[in-house]
């Protein structure tokens with residue numbers, strides 16, 4: 001009964017012929033794809049023409065582009081934009097996890113609060129929310145803990161706590177949490193109920209089931225749209241001038257452009273750096289997907 | 305109460321209502337230690353629901369479930385039932401091992417990791433010990449060579465045997481099987497039934513829902529036939545299959561035999 005042999009076929013071999021004990025694998029000549037080659041040729045011509053015209057076109061001011069590509073304000077802008085993106089996403093992910101748990105709980109108050117949160121943050125424009133966070137210090141001059149209608153116990157001026165950076169972070173992160181909560185919920189809903197039942201049957205606690213069984217499986221479906229959201233967030237950081245927060249990449253390049261009256265080269269600088277950061281984020285996404293696709297998307301079929 | 309007199313599983317007047325559907329309407333059943341109880345019956349008669357009530361995947365609507373005499377899911381004080389904490393329910397569930405029709409292996413874990421998940425996470429057994437035991441269990445179901453494969457690299461029969469090993473790893477008092485072979489291709493049924501037969505011989509207490517009447521006769525100590533949420537006939541398998549008393553049993557058996 002213990003002699004169970006493998007049923008998987010090695011690698012990409014489709015059919016094999018047996019000669020005694022030797023297996024002679026078929027040698028297959030791949031299909032030809034002439035259409036692809038024509039397409040590639042056309043694209044190469046188009047792209048090289050475009051690149052050529054952009055390089056020789058004096059309106060692009062490549063000298064200015066080169067001069068400001070590594071300018072200190074620009075580099076610091078890249079740093080701030082990256083920081084805002086990552087920090088706001090972390091805040092959003094933490095909030096979204098709490099929201100998903102609240103919606104899944106048996107407590108109707110939690111369910112209702114989570115619903116209300118998602119309703120509000122999805123239902124109002126991000127720009128408006130950022131403006132609001134910028135105005136918090138005006139609307140509520142002091143943050144204090146006090147007895148209702150009684151004396152104050154402890155308090156600080158709001159502007160000490162909600163600085164422009166914090167306002168930008170809260171604005172971006174809380175708004176994003178509403179969208180992520182929906183993505184996460186869909187990811188968990190897609191898992192077969194049998195997974196929870198099997199985990200219950202071996203006596204796992206609710207928290208263990210969430211963390212060890214459901215979360216890793218949900219990650220598979222959650223990561224691609226969350227990667228999208230992260231890249232959206234990267235570009236969304238340019239909205240923080242509503243707060244106003246003035247250190248991000250877009251603000252920095254705009255400021256230089258306005259000073260020089262040369263918008264195009266600095267737009268190219270901004271685009272270049274956004275592309276660099278997006279590429280870095282995409283590499284991260286690739287590794288995350290590979291990790292959580294273990295056993296389902298990325299299975300090595302070669303061994304045994 | 306002396307230990308010998310306490311049945312491993314005792315069901316008293318179990319009812320289960322799903323909204324409009326009255327799936328179980330008063331089921332009484334006892335399974336003694338080492339006994340193999342087989343449940344058969346038409347589709348929708350409540351066999352799965354009954355198993356799921358025993359390990360508390362479903363909450364019962366009326367009655368009492370006891371395992372080794374311990375009331376499951378509630379505390380009874382002064383004739384009233386009190387809810388117990390999820391932690392205690394999880395602890396009680398460890399005493400039952402469940403094998404599902406559709407395997408329900410954890411797809412992101414290898415065969416061995418599936419088997420060691422319970423022991424390491426729930427029982428907090430040291431990893432090295434759990435791995436050793438996990439390999440022994442996989443060996444017992446004939447799969448030790450495939451320990452590092454993920455579920456979707458295994459055939460249905462192999463997956464179901466991993467699922468059996470996973471349930472056994474918790475050292476349950478009773479194993480519950482819900483149609484363990486009905487999602488399998490015919491040629492794979494035998495390998496799973498062999499494992500179950502082996503378990504029965506080793507003295508494991510079991511309740512098995514199946515459509516394999518021949519197998520029921522072979523391994524069963526006790527056969528129950530369910531219909532419309534009640535047990536309509538029970539007894540020794542051979543006796544019952546050869547000379548059914550209830551006309552509805554006769555009607556059912558004439559269809560499946």
Ligand SMILES: Nc1ncnc2c1ncn2[C@@H]1O[C@H](COP(=O)(O)OP(=O)(O)OP(=O)(O)O)[C@@H](O)[C@H]1O
Nearest residue numbers: 322325326327345346347348349350351352353354
């Ligand atoms: N979660 C549920 N909600 C509503 N009704 C349910 C639920 N689970 C089961 N039922 C109903 O309870 C009855 C018993 O179902 P159960 O699955 O226990 O039958 P079964 O004997 O296992 O049938 P089968 O042989 O097809 O597996 C059926 O009428 C079914 O529709």
Ligand SMILES: [Mg+2]
Nearest residue numbers: 351352353483
């Ligand atoms: Mg069933």
